[in-house]
Amino acid sequence: MNASTNGNNGPLSGAVVAVAGAGGPAGSAAVLRLAEAGATVVACDADPARLAEAVDAARYAHGGATVIGDTVDLLDLDATKEWVARTEKEFGRVDGLVHLVGGWRGADSFTESRPEDWELLEKLLIRTVQNTSMAFHDALQRSGNGRYVLVSQVGAHKPVANNAAYNAGKAAAEAWTLAMADSFRKAGGDEGPAAAATILVIKALVHDAMRAERPNAKFAGFTDVKELAEAIIGVWEQPAPEVNGQRLWLTPQP
Numbered sequence: 001m002n003a004s005t006n007g008n009n010g011p012l013s014g015a016v017v018a019v020a021g022a023g024g025p026a027g028s029a030a031v032l033r034l035a036e037a038g039a040t041v042v043a044c045d046a047d048p049a050r051l052a053e054a055v056d057a058a059r060y061a062h063g064g065a066t067v068i069g070d071t072v073d074l075l076d077l078d079a080t081k082e083w084v085a086r087t088e089k090e091f092g093r094v095d096g097l098v099h100l101v102g103g104w105r106g107a108d109s110f111t112e113s114r115p116e117d118w119e120l121l122e123k124l125l126i127r128t129v130q131n132t133s134m135a136f137h138d139a140l141q142r143s144g145n146g147r148y149v150l151v152s153q154v155g156a157h158k159p160v161a162n163n164a165a166y167n168a169g170k171a172a173a174e175a176w177t178l179a180m181a182d183s184f185r186k187a188g189g190d191e192g193p194a195a196a197a198t199i200l201v202i203k204a205l206v207h208d209a210m211r212a213e214r215p216n217a218k219f220a221g222f223t224d225v226k227e228l229a230e231a232i233i234g235v236w237e238q239p240a241p242e243v244n245g246q247r248l249w250l251t252p253q254p
Contacts, residue, residue, distance in 0.1 A: 011145065011236040013038035016091045018083075020074060020132055021100035023050025025207040026151070026225045030098055031058045033229035035065035039095075042087050044072045074101065074128040080135040087139075094139040096147045098232055101128040110161040118165040125169035126176065133180045133197070141187060146195035147235050150177045151228065152247075154203050158254040174199055174247075181245035188241075196244035198235050202228065203251040223250045 017034050021027045023045030034041045035058040043058075045051035048071050055069040072083045088094050103124035105117035133148060140146025155163050156170035181197035188194055206222040231250055235243055 010037055010233075012095075012233065015039045015095035015145070015236070016042065016087065016093050017096035017098065018042045018044065018087060018094065018136070019098045019100060020044050020072075020128065021102060022054050022069070023047045024100065024102065025209070026102075026205055026228055027100045028054040028057060029207070029225040029229040030100060030232055031055070031067060032061055033226070033233055034098075035059075035062045035067050037233055040066040040091055041068070042091075043067065043069045044074070044083065045069070046071065046074075074131055075123055077131045077134065080131045084135045084139050093143055094136065095143045095145055096149065096236070097132050097136045097140070098149045099129060099132055100151055101125075102151075104166055106166060107162050107164070110164055113162075113164045118169075121165050121169040125166075126172045129173045129176050133176060137180060137183065140195040141184065144194055145236065145240070147240075147243075148177065148180060148195070148197040149232055149235050150174065150197070150199045152199050152201050154201060154251055154254060157201075178245055184240070184244055192239075192241035193244045194240060196235070196240040198243045198245075199247045200228065200231055200235075201247050201249050201251060201253075221251055 017039045019027055019031050019041060022031050022043035031041050031043050031054050043051060043055055051069045055067050058065060058067045070083060073079045084094060101124055103121055105121055107113045140148060150173060152174050153170050155167035156174050159167035177197050177199055184193040184195045184197060202223045203221040205225055206219045207225045
């Protein structure tokens with residue numbers, strides 16, 4: 001591992017970063033890369049088994065890394081605030097929240113969109129963004145280099161008939177995140193924001209297990225979870241004023 005990839009002297013060295021939705025493939029990749037970059041990682045997932053696997057993998061890969069797991073109900077604002085308070089008390093600071101809580105429901109056609117799908121996606125895609133952003137806002141502002149990173153999807157900008165609920169949920173999550181960015185902008189005044197809320201936009205994600213299951217698939221336009229993790233690291237490598245309120249496209253912009 002060379003100096004450019006171990007991150008020990010980079011902007012994340014000594015930082016404390018929370019990852020929501022850490023148990024999935026994208027979350028696991030992000031936890032691993034953040035630990036490699038020298039961050040203390042506080043990982044959260046609704047599935048304790050998947051969370052433990054992600055935490056153990058990062059600890060095993062990077063023996064000196066501090067990686068802890070916590071099961072938090074992100075649909076409960078008070079519980080989310082308590083998570084932030086515990087983290088800040090234990091580690092003295094919070095420098096980031098990476099939002100990787102996902103979920104998908106589609107339909108065969110626009111008119112077959114189901115209300116129950118929206119009810120589920122509203123919780124996963126929007127409510128968790130609302131609660132984490134409000135809970136982490138002040139701590140990220142205090143950090144001096146805080147980042148809130150949302151992963152969104154191109155359908156928020158070019159909705160399709162059979163993904164109405166999912167696309168609408170992602171669009172709402174983006175709007176909420178941009179409102180957080182405006183709060184950081186206003187707090188920074190003439191000096192510019194001290195923290196940033198940033199959106200990474202993808203078409204879809206792919207990982208090694210998917211390729212193994214479908215060896216002949218092309219996965220055209222998909223972003224590998226490792227590439228996504230690298231893009232997450234990159235949000236800290238740019239000054240807050242340059243990434244605050246920005247959409248960083250990892251797929252062609254429609």
